[in-house]
Amino acid sequence: MVKIIALKTHDIRFPTTLDATGSDAVNFGDYSAAATYLTTDDSSLKGYGMTFTNGRGTEVVCACINALSSWVIGRELEEITANFGKFWHKLVSDDSLRWIGPEKGVIHLATASIFNAIWDLWARKEGKPVWRLVADFTPEQLVSTIDFSWIADVITPEEAIQLLKDSSVGKAGRIEDAINNDAVPIYSTTAGWLGYTDEVMVNLLHEDLANGHVNFKFKVGQDLAEDKRRLSLARKIIGDKTLMIDANQVWDVNVAIEWVKELAEFKPWFIEEPTSPDDCVGHKTIRDALKPYGIAVATGEMAQNRVIWKQLFQLGAIDIAQVDACRLGGLNEVLSVLLMAKKFGVQVCPHSGGVGLPELTQHVATIDYVVFSGKKSMLEYIGHLHENFYDPALVENGYVITPKVPGYSVQFKEESLATYEYPNGSFWTSEAAKPIVNKKPPLKFI
Amino acid sequence: MVKIIALKTHDIRFPTTLDATGSDAVNFGDYSAAATYLTTDDSSLKGYGMTFTNGRGTEVVCACINALSSWVIGRELEEITANFGKFWHKLVSDDSLRWIGPEKGVIHLATASIFNAIWDLWARKEGKPVWRLVADFTPEQLVSTIDFSWIADVITPEEAIQLLKDSSVGKAGRIEDAINNDAVPIYSTTAGWLGYTDEVMVNLLHEDLANGHVNFKFKVGQDLAEDKRRLSLARKIIGDKTLMIDANQVWDVNVAIEWVKELAEFKPWFIEEPTSPDDCVGHKTIRDALKPYGIAVATGEMAQNRVIWKQLFQLGAIDIAQVDACRLGGLNEVLSVLLMAKKFGVQVCPHSGGVGLPELTQHVATIDYVVFSGKKSMLEYIGHLHENFYDPALVENGYVITPKVPGYSVQFKEESLATYEYPNGSFWTSEAAKPIVNKKPPLKFI
Numbered sequence: 050m051v052k053i054i055a056l057k058t059h060d061i062r063f064p065t066t067l068d069a070t071g072s073d074a075v076n077f078g079d080y081s082a083a084a085t086y087l088t089t090d091d092s093s094l095k096g097y098g099m100t101f102t103n104g105r106g107t108e109v110v111c112a113c114i115n116a117l118s119s120w121v122i123g124r125e126l127e128e129i130t131a132n133f134g135k136f137w138h139k140l141v142s143d144d145s146l147r148w149i150g151p152e153k154g155v156i157h158l159a160t161a162s163i164f165n166a167i168w169d170l171w172a173r174k175e176g177k178p179v180w181r182l183v184a185d186f187t188p189e190q191l192v193s194t195i196d197f198s199w200i201a202d203v204i205t206p207e208e209a210i211q212l213l214k215d216s217s218v219g220k221a222g223r224i225e226d227a228i229n230n231d232a233v234p235i236y237s238t239t240a241g242w243l244g245y246t247d248e249v250m251v252n253l254l255h256e257d258l259a260n261g262h263v264n265f266k267f268k269v270g271q272d273l274a275e276d277k278r279r280l281s282l283a284r285k286i287i288g289d290k291t292l293m294i295d296a297n298q299v300w301d302v303n304v305a306i307e308w309v310k311e312l313a314e315f316k317p318w319f320i321e322e323p324t325s326p327d328d329c330v331g332h333k334t335i336r337d338a339l340k341p342y343g344i345a346v347a348t349g350e351m352a353q354n355r356v357i358w359k360q361l362f363q364l365g366a367i368d369i370a371q372v373d374a375c376r377l378g379g380l381n382e383v384l385s386v387l388l389m390a391k392k393f394g395v396q397v398c399p400h401s402g403g404v405g406l407p408e409l410t411q412h413v414a415t416i417d418y419v420v421f422s423g424k425k426s427m428l429e430y431i432g433h434l435h436e437n438f439y440d441p442a443l444v445e446n447g448y449v450i451t452p453k454v455p456g457y458s459v460q461f462k463e464e465s466l467a468t469y470e471y472p473n474g475s476f477w478t479s480e481a482a483k484p485i486v487n488k489k490p491p492l493k494f495i
Numbered sequence: 496m497v498k499i500i501a502l503k504t505h506d507i508r509f510p511t512t513l514d515a516t517g518s519d520a521v522n523f524g525d526y527s528a529a530a531t532y533l534t535t536d537d538s539s540l541k542g543y544g545m546t547f548t549n550g551r552g553t554e555v556v557c558a559c560i561n562a563l564s565s566w567v568i569g570r571e572l573e574e575i576t577a578n579f580g581k582f583w584h585k586l587v588s589d590d591s592l593r594w595i596g597p598e599k600g601v602i603h604l605a606t607a608s609i610f611n612a613i614w615d616l617w618a619r620k621e622g623k624p625v626w627r628l629v630a631d632f633t634p635e636q637l638v639s640t641i642d643f644s645w646i647a648d649v650i651t652p653e654e655a656i657q658l659l660k661d662s663s664v665g666k667a668g669r670i671e672d673a674i675n676n677d678a679v680p681i682y683s684t685t686a687g688w689l690g691y692t693d694e695v696m697v698n699l700l701h702e703d704l705a706n707g708h709v710n711f712k713f714k715v716g717q718d719l720a721e722d723k724r725r726l727s728l729a730r731k732i733i734g735d736k737t738l739m740i741d742a743n744q745v746w747d748v749n750v751a752i753e754w755v756k757e758l759a760e761f762k763p764w765f766i767e768e769p770t771s772p773d774d775c776v777g778h779k780t781i782r783d784a785l786k787p788y789g790i791a792v793a794t795g796e797m798a799q800n801r802v803i804w805k806q807l808f809q810l811g812a813i814d815i816a817q818v819d820a821c822r823l824g825g826l827n828e829v830l831s832v833l834l835m836a837k838k839f840g841v842q843v844c845p846h847s848g849g850v851g852l853p854e855l856t857q858h859v860a861t862i863d864y865v866v867f868s869g870k871k872s873m874l875e876y877i878g879h880l881h882e883n884f885y886d887p888a889l890v891e892n893g894y895v896i897t898p899k900v901p902g903y904s905v906q907f908k909e910e911s912l913a914t915y916e917y918p919n920g921s922f923w924t925s926e927a928a929k930p931i932v933n934k935k936p937p938l939k940f941i
Contacts (some may be wrong), residue, residue, distance in 0.1 A: 076593070147521065198747060236584040494582055
């Protein structure tokens with residue numbers, strides 16, 4: 050038995066606003082993590098989790114992790130994992146704290162950080178990477194990690210067990226694929242940021258092509274003429290390789306339809322986040338309108354919980370499910386979405402990028418291939434900030450190098466913590482941080 | 496011109512868990528407020544806002560208000576109110592902070608606290624209660640306070656102006672009704688809490704009847720046999736007066752339908768919050784199934800933003816819109832929901848109770864009657880904690896006594912702050928607070 054004896058949060062921020070990495074039609078932040086580190090009564094066994102944030106506000110998520118911490122401190126790991134789905138349900142149903150959610154936004158990001166740390170701890174104890182821990186579950190074990198409340202009208206635990214039994218055909222071969230780094234193809238958003246100059250974009254595209262990339266995503270939505278110019282330039286460089294576009298929620302439903310029609314000439318595979326992440330009905334309207342143009346609809350990085358996912362699936366609102374490893378309440382809830390995606394036949398391409406997300410989603414995408422869909426899908430990959438982790442996400446020949454080290458891959462290096470922990474790390478107390486720390490909202494807002 | 500020069504948050508908690516006030520199928524907390532107090536360069540003019548919370552977690556909302564505070568400190572009130580909808584949009588679109596929302600949960604509760612304080616400040620400056628400030632707007636002025644992004648596919652500003660012009664017929668008479676305390680009938684949840692003994696419930700019902708109440712709501716959903724027993728007892732006392740039931744989200748969709756059918760014999764007007772507040776499609780399914788039984792569906796206290804409301808209306812998912820004055824991002828967004836409710840012909844009965852909500856919703860319900868629907872609806876009323884406000888919500892003869900004092904009615908008395916501010920108020924440092932402060936989640940969770 051392993052008892053969790055302490056929980057510590059870390060607010061870690063990387064100054065990505067300084068070079069416009071991560072700039073899109075609505076987001077412009079410093080890639081950050083609200084990390085949860087668990088200590089146990091076995092000094093050789095710790096758990097490292099995080100949720101991805103975007104600079105300011107990370108301290109709010111850390112405050113919320115602390116508010117939830119009494120649920121795990123003093124508890125035995127085996128007591129949690131023996132009824133993992135039930136424990137998850139109890140925590141998200143905290144009779145006071147649910148009021149500030151429930152199961153959405155800050156409190157669900159905090160929940161993700163805690164549960165990702167518990168999965169890391171469990172996997173380290175078992176000596177397996179998280180994807181392999183899950184791949185080795187029986188259908189009954191896997192289903193016991195999921196909370197079916199509020200989704201039981203579309204899938205029951207019994208139905209889930211049967212579905213997993215059916216999916217287990219060929220699983221041994223898929224585990225071999227994963228071990229051989231042949232499970233998860235990737236696509237690149239490295240060159241696609243709105244804040245990059247043409248020169249930066251072109252150079253990064255050539256670099257990606259040289260590294261064997263064949264799928265590319267570009268941010269759109271701030272200026273239609275500019276979008277056409279950039280996509281035209283990009284098409285010249287990537288030829289007929291796969292091109293995707295991403296509006297990061299900037300449009301109303303009607304605007305989304307008209308704008309994307311204007312970009313149809315560049316033959317995007319999908320439009321990502323065309324409108325509000327909460328608008329299931331709106332995504333259905335957009336999908337129906339774009340079907341004649343052969344353009345698919347993708348969303349998910351801000352789909353707040355399994356109830357939104359359920360409705361996206363029920364309504365037939367999307368073609369691609371971009372599940373996020375931190376937006377949902379940890380891997381437990383991610384598994385419920387992979388399950389529903391399988392049932393409704395929707396392709397899963399996890400949302401990634403930022404900091405730490407690629408480290409987490411390489412496990413998620415591998416689990417989807419090995420355990421659920423049985424089909425190779427595609428994972429977003431962006432080539433920065435990996436050097437801050439002991440077990441970084443790596444790619445080769447357009448595929449993920451499947452993680453082999455026990456855990457969930459998001460333990461930060463000690464030197465990264467010392468440099469980037471906010472507000473006392475050496476970067477944040479330096480002169481270089483001043484433009485970020487002193488930034489204020491504009492006094493003129495129109 | 497009035498410049499906002501400082502923002503201070505207050506975490507104020509009332510120990511309602513000690514007597515089970517506020518206990519339902521899923522919530523059991525200490526009624527609390529995350530309050531925003533604005534100071535201006537005119538020492539006679541301050542703004543007092545709050546959002547309602549439920550004990551633990553209030554500190555997280557206060558941290559989030561502080562994270563947003565740079566948007567208002569140093570800004571002139573007139574600059575904000577001249578383009579109020581646009582300013583609201585800019586703040587909720589903060590390029591870093593939107594990541595931890597957007598527009599939901601903690602960050603939207605924090606947004607509510609700030610915008611409610613700005614409305615209070617504006618109304619005090621104009622020397623009017625908030626409902627009257629809004630009632631005196633031209634249609635164009637009112638529409639300028641609303642952010643139409645993400646709802647423009649169901650209502651445009653132009654359409655809204657026309658709708659308000661049409662609704663202005665008879666407005667002068669309805670303002671007179673409001674002044675004469677003849678605008679907003681109420682219903683009572685005072686006796687309806689699950690944690691109350693039969694004796695407490697019966698006594699409170701008799702008290703309500705003696706005070707002229709004719710509409711009563713009861714919590715259900717923990718135990719079917721117990722629900723039947725309590726509703727049967729309640730029916731004996733209230734006779735054929737209006738009875739409503741409230742499950743506070745505890746059921747899955749299918750369970751909700753079966754459970755409520757079992758309670759049909761008690762002839763409830765509506766079932767409130769039968770399932771997840773995020774499940775628009777689920778509410779539609781439940782509404783369709785209960786229609787043959789003559790039972791309406793109500794929800795809204797946790798409908799997180801105007802996008803969820805839009806879908807509830809588009810799908811025809813509800814009969815009653817229980818808009819909340821704090822869950823949405825302040826009165827600006829509440830007005831957008833009243834507007835959509837009018838367009839879709841759905842009755843508005845604001846969610847109230849807790850602490851401070853009745854003080855705020857008396858304005859909201861009055862605005863709905865005077866400006867939007869033109870029809871008398873019904874406001875929830877619960878008779879506790881009003882003594883903590885300088886301008887408390889009062890009722891008489893089953894009607895709201897319309898607020899007459901300038902502002903938005905949620906300035907706490909100094910002595911209430913001194914007693915209940917957490918963690919340093921005199922109650923919270925006393926022996927009586929120990930059972931609450933030392934409470935931990937149960938070690939056995941199943």
